[in-house]
Amino acid sequence: MQDIRIEGVGKINGGDYGVIRIDGAGECAGDVIAQTIKIDGKYKCQGVTKAELIDCDGMATFNGNVQVKTLRVDGLCKINSGSVEAEEVDCDGSMTVSGQISADTLLADGLIDAKEIVGDRVVIKSRISKLARLFIKHLSTADLIEATTIELEGVTARTVNGSDVTIGPGCRIETLDCSGRLFIHKDSTVKIVTGDYTLIDP
Amino acid sequence: MDLISKKELLSMTGISYGQLYRWKRERLIPEEWFIKQSSYTGQETFFPRDQVLQRIKSILELKDSYSLEELAQMLSPEATNAFLSAQALSGMEEIDASLPPLLASIDPKVQYTFPEVVLFAVFSRAIRELRLSSADTESLLRRCIPLAEALKNMDMTCVVFTAGGSHHLALVKSSAPLQFDSDIQVLGSYPVSELAGQIKLKYNRKMAIKG
Numbered sequence: 171m172q173d174i175r176i177e178g179v180g181k182i183n184g185g186d187y188g189v190i191r192i193d194g195a196g197e198c199a200g201d202v203i204a205q206t207i208k209i210d211g212k213y214k215c216q217g218v219t220k221a222e223l224i225d226c227d228g229m230a231t232f233n234g235n236v237q238v239k240t241l242r243v244d245g246l247c248k249i250n251s252g253s254v255e256a257e258e259v260d261c262d263g264s265m266t267v268s269g270q271i272s273a274d275t276l277l278a279d280g281l282i283d284a285k286e287i288v289g290d291r292v293v294i295k296s297r298i299s300k301l302a303r304l305f306i307k308h309l310s311t312a313d314l315i316e317a318t319t320i321e322l323e324g325v326t327a328r329t330v331n332g333s334d335v336t337i338g339p340g341c342r343i344e345t346l347d348c349s350g351r352l353f354i355h356k357d358s359t360v361k362i363v364t365g366d367y368t369l370i371d372p
Numbered sequence: 373m374d375l376i377s378k379k380e381l382l383s384m385t386g387i388s389y390g391q392l393y394r395w396k397r398e399r400l401i402p403e404e405w406f407i408k409q410s411s412y413t414g415q416e417t418f419f420p421r422d423q424v425l426q427r428i429k430s431i432l433e434l435k436d437s438y439s440l441e442e443l444a445q446m447l448s449p450e451a452t453n454a455f456l457s458a459q460a461l462s463g464m465e466e467i468d469a470s471l472p473p474l475l476a477s478i479d480p481k482v483q484y485t486f487p488e489v490v491l492f493a494v495f496s497r498a499i500r501e502l503r504l505s506s507a508d509t510e511s512l513l514r515r516c517i518p519l520a521e522a523l524k525n526m527d528m529t530c531v532v533f534t535a536g537g538s539h540h541l542a543l544v545k546s547s548a549p550l551q552f553d554s555d556i557q558v559l560g561s562y563p564v565s566e567l568a569g570q571i572k573l574k575y576n577r578k579m580a581i582k583g
Binding site for chain 1 (some may be wrong): 379383388389390391393394396397580
């Protein structure tokens, strides 16, 4: 399989690749299947992306569904008209997804903005400096977060459903359904709590 | 359609959110079964009750002996290239005992394609439930054999109805049911996909694959 490296400005039409490496500004016009996509510069894809690993340290925009085994975001990653299916998502940067993120494990220290985040284990601990907090009101947001184990910090969500749910500081949640152990930090607000849960004392 | 909510489904089957979404990603549970409806808490997801319960039961039974990828292939709505010999066909409990002799006279073959086998199984269910006379069965079977060609995708419903005194059979996409006028009487409708999935799983080892 062919590898490709874009160091200046380049465009590919899509297809089957080994490693795609973007150090400059790259664009992909169609669907792409790759082993690894490594983005250190700026990348834009207009089709469906399937890959084993996507590692985004730069800035990436996907205008289509992304199916990947491991997605690592340290920079900015935007999925505009599509959803993400992954086994593992690790986001220390910022991710915006117009559709659903479905992942076995999602670990985020950065910011995530998605319509739905679902999977087995979802851990979002959005932390930014106090100064930055003056300008950014909502850290991570989602309409729905649904997983077996959920740990949240600094997340605004409409609905959270899970078996074991830990709500850390800085969360605003409208409805929460929990069927196992539940912890809610005193600095977070949860409007409605339903389900057969056991509340853990802080 | 009888629906089941996601919460009820999880508590009934004992599976977790993680498993449900993993199976969805592996295409073991089709995306069309996730039906979103608004509720007082915003939005809730529902599933077609019988189909999803049956599917989860088969996944739980088989997940230890097959990999998720193999399972996805077995349970996918697409037809396989498999063939079943006429002899194996007559041994299937899903096939009504009256069918093999009829087939031998109408459409004699050494082996039948997977869509044909599925069609015959659906057909058997229909004639058993509707108690069709042998004359009706024969004429209906004669007319419906070419329909197997249309069964490329198993996400269909088989509708049996009477029009002008004679029995007819139609295949329609499950998501778009047909509405008939008052002269036509619908006798029964039978979903194809579940039966197809069961046959795929049950007779996997007996089927010969033609590449």
